[in-house]
Amino acid sequence: MHIAVVIQDRCQFKKCNYECRTYCPPVRMGIDVVVITEKGYPRIVEELCEGCGICVHKCPFEAVKIIGLPEELQEDLVHQYGENGFRLYRLPTVQSGKVIGLLGPNGVGKTTALKILSGEVIPNLGDFNTAPSWDRVIEHFSGTVMADYFLKLRDGDIRTALKPQYVDKIPRVFSGRVKDLLANVDASRVDEVASMLDIEKSLNRDVDKLSGGELQSVAIAATLLKDADVYFFDEPSSYLDISQRLKIASIIKNLAEKKIVFVVEHDLAILDFLADATHILYGSEGAYGIVSQVRATRNAINSYLQGYLREENIRFREWKIEFVEHPPKKRMDLPILVSWPYIKKRYEDFILEVQPGEIKIGEVIGVVGPNATGKTTFVKILAGVLKPDEGSIENEVKVSYKPQYIKPQFEGTVEELLYVTLKDKMSNGFFKAEVMHPLNIRHIMSKEVQDLSGGEMQQLAIALCLGRDADLYLLDEPSAYLDSNQRMIAAKVIRRVMENTGKSALVVDHDVYFIDIIADNIMVFEGEPAVHGVGKGPYNMRNGMNEFLQGVGITFRRDKESRRPRINTPGSYTDREQKARGEYYYA
Ligand code: ADP
Numbered sequence: 001m002h003i004a005v006v007i008q009d010r011c012q013f014k015k016c017n018y019e020c021r022t023y024c025p026p027v028r029m030g031i032d033v034v035v036i037t038e039k040g041y042p043r044i045v046e047e048l049c050e051g052c053g054i055c056v057h058k059c060p061f062e063a064v065k066i067i068g069l070p071e072e073l074q075e076d077l078v079h080q081y082g083e084n085g086f087r088l089y090r091l092p093t094v095q096s097g098k099v100i101g102l103l104g105p106n107g108v109g110k111t112t113a114l115k116i117l118s119g120e121v122i123p124n125l126g127d128f129n130t131a132p133s134w135d136r137v138i139e140h141f142s143g144t145v146m147a148d149y150f151l152k153l154r155d156g157d158i159r160t161a162l163k164p165q166y167v168d169k170i171p172r173v174f175s176g177r178v179k180d181l182l183a184n185v186d187a188s189r190v191d192e193v194a195s196m197l198d199i200e201k202s203l204n205r206d207v208d209k210l211s212g213g214e215l216q217s218v219a220i221a222a223t224l225l226k227d228a229d230v231y232f233f234d235e236p237s238s239y240l241d242i243s244q245r246l247k248i249a250s251i252i253k254n255l256a257e258k259k260i261v262f263v264v265e266h267d268l269a270i271l272d273f274l275a276d277a278t279h280i281l282y283g284s285e286g287a288y289g290i291v292s293q294v295r296a297t298r299n300a301i302n303s304y305l306q307g308y309l310r311e312e313n314i315r316f317r318e319w320k321i322e323f324v325e326h327p328p329k330k331r332m333d334l335p336i337l338v339s340w341p342y343i344k345k346r347y348e349d350f351i352l353e354v355q356p357g358e359i360k361i362g363e364v365i366g367v368v369g370p371n372a373t374g375k376t377t378f379v380k381i382l383a384g385v386l387k388p389d390e391g392s393i394e395n396e397v398k399v400s401y402k403p404q405y406i407k408p409q410f411e412g413t414v415e416e417l418l419y420v421t422l423k424d425k426m427s428n429g430f431f432k433a434e435v436m437h438p439l440n441i442r443h444i445m446s447k448e449v450q451d452l453s454g455g456e457m458q459q460l461a462i463a464l465c466l467g468r469d470a471d472l473y474l475l476d477e478p479s480a481y482l483d484s485n486q487r488m489i490a491a492k493v494i495r496r497v498m499e500n501t502g503k504s505a506l507v508v509d510h511d512v513y514f515i516d517i518i519a520d521n522i523m524v525f526e527g528e529p530a531v532h533g534v535g536k537g538p539y540n541m542r543n544g545m546n547e548f549l550q551g552v553g554i555t556f557r558r559d560k561e562s563r564r565p566r567i568n569t570p571g572s573y574t575d576r577e578q579k580a581r582g583e584y585y586y587a
């Protein structure tokens, strides 16, 4: 069996000659395999298509996918977004008393699966021409636990609550104070839940004035306030710092003691800590996704990194994601790019102090620490955008800065934006091969900047940042909205650019795996958020992570098989033993 997919996001029928149709062998013999629809998109008639794949290679925009799939998968088709649309095969299993994780790249149906299980989308079982109905779904799944689940969902005997993926959109659908937003859900428990998530101070603020992290916490609070039987959290960690991630992880774990809980999460350290069992989703972005059988989360993550499902004997990625305990670069050998003495910067309500330090040429410095401890402020001081009250940057350097929140102002396509901003850099071979290609920019070239997904926007912002000429590249939370795989790729891209050009980078991020892969050395920010921040370092990874994790109160060990860092269960023997030795990270 093969499926034919036309990815409408990519299809630019106005800019091509319908190569998918022109070169199709059956079409040339008079068989209408590819027809042009009223809207202008090509429609590939699957029953007639022989699966030769010539259209795939001829399409200038890589908008067509013809994919061979095992015949028996057909009966597991759960939902299809129209003819030549995305298909989701199988569903995660419903289990109470456990947090069930969903792990997979962007575009393979994780959100779709959550929408189906939450009742927001009635799956059409592949029949996209008739209106879907729960009755048909229940019959389809008859004899399985899913039939019972959907029956209760249909009859309102199961209530669901979903934390949506994009919290940035909340201000567009709600205006007013946080308190009112939460009171709309359940006024009686607002104070309790607000204190659980540490958002008491935000209650009287307007939703459109919140930072990303605050919005995320409010969205999680609103979900928890709902009196439901099944809870879904679609990417709950974006914008939160590590302590906040751990906090929500504990809250979600507690919730699962009595409820059914599903979580989509790309921060693998957090997923590992949070989910009891995990389904890997794999497939082809925008074309199809398969929900694999559930595994213990440790095995799921290791399989995911390997790109191979042993039980099913399926390789879904050509290469492995590898963690190396990279031997620290010898800092002394490198010349200094920029150095600073003791620095103090005062805002009305906030004081930042930074201890003396330096950045060497060619190194990547990771920056870790809680939200609102002055990381961005420090970055702006380095960039010369802000003047400190005490101390000054000796040799100001030219910086290229990717801010944390990327609000696209640009009216036009990605291609236009890139040419306006980067000009001749666009034809630079190294830039094309080592930045544009791995960040998948060619797939979004003709998209309107305003229409990009969160992940696409992030990849574009990273490419733009790296494309500008500078001595120091400052990237503030580049992992937000990227899937685990894209994070590893972005980390490698940033490293490679620095290694090749001898430039330096300062990367602020909360994903420990990302920091582990990207950083030669790290700076640690501490203090009382929104009141007083202290920046320290750069340290080598071992000392820096020890300093940082001591503040957070957690320890990591390395997984024996994959070498990836894993959070130790708080209070466990290993946790206590490592704390006693002062080894929070490399055990
Ligand atoms: P994930 O959460 O894994 O990133 P999604 O479930 O959001 O994946 O989407 C999977 C694919 O389904 C997307 O690449 C998109 O092409 C398609 N898709 C999602 N929603 C719709 C929709 N409402 N109509 C048509 N296609 C959709």
Ligand code: ADP
Pocket (backbone or CB within 6 Å): 347, 348, 349, 350, 370, 371, 372, 373, 374, 375, 376, 377, 378, 525, 529, 530, 531
């Ligand atoms: P981080 O990057 O660690 O999240 P920031 O440097 O963005 O922290 O902010 C540190 C603190 O300084 C926050 O409490 C923030 O509200 C405050 N702050 C940032 N910029 C300004 C400003 N221009 N005026 C007043 N306060 C500010």
Ligand code: MG
Pocket (backbone or CB within 6 Å): 110, 111, 112, 165, 234
């Ligand atoms: Mg999603």
